[in-house]
Amino acid sequence: MPELKKTEMYFPTLLWRFELAPAIRDSVNKRLMSFLTRLDPNLLDLAPGSSRQTDPNLHMIAEMEPMVAEIRQAVKQVLQFLDIAYERSRITGCWANVNAAQTSHREHIHPNNYLSGVYYVQADDGANNFTIDDPRPQRHMIKPRVVESTPFNAARFTMSVKPGDMLLFPAWLPHSVDPNRSSRVRVSVSFNAMFENFTETMSPPEWSGTLKTATLPQRGGS
């Protein structure tokens, strides 16, 4: 029998799981719930099957700064993990989702961003799931039975989450949320992050040609 020396991994689909420190989690969650109930006093008593979403500008609201600071730090850690050479990243959208019993969120991606994420504020048992799908359609072609579903054999993976958890993932990763099977609303905050000044700092080619033009008069701009 040949000896398996090593299982190598190329082009992995990564998901980063963060957890807010308990004291920060409690204060961030309390502040967000208070903010949401001021927007709509009946928000926590939404009828089954109903859902609400704030405008996607929570990152610009002063009151939300402690939460957004945590998000920014998580984004920074992911970009460091990936060894991305960038100058600055920016939160491009951040919004709260309130989902009553029975509501789900169909599969989607977050176009025009590099990273996306979600932070959990209230997610009781039955409302504490997050599902990702392998973006390669070929992976859904043959689905042999498995002894146990693992990140190595699954084309779809559902994970459990809890309040205080923050997940970050590539914005191209298809994800969805199963119906809320708990009695309380599920409250989460979604966000996107992108590189600031992308066209100026990251789009230009990184190579130089053999026919030199750099010394010719430049017109600048685009």
Ligand SMILES: [Fe+2]
């Ligand atoms: Fe999403």
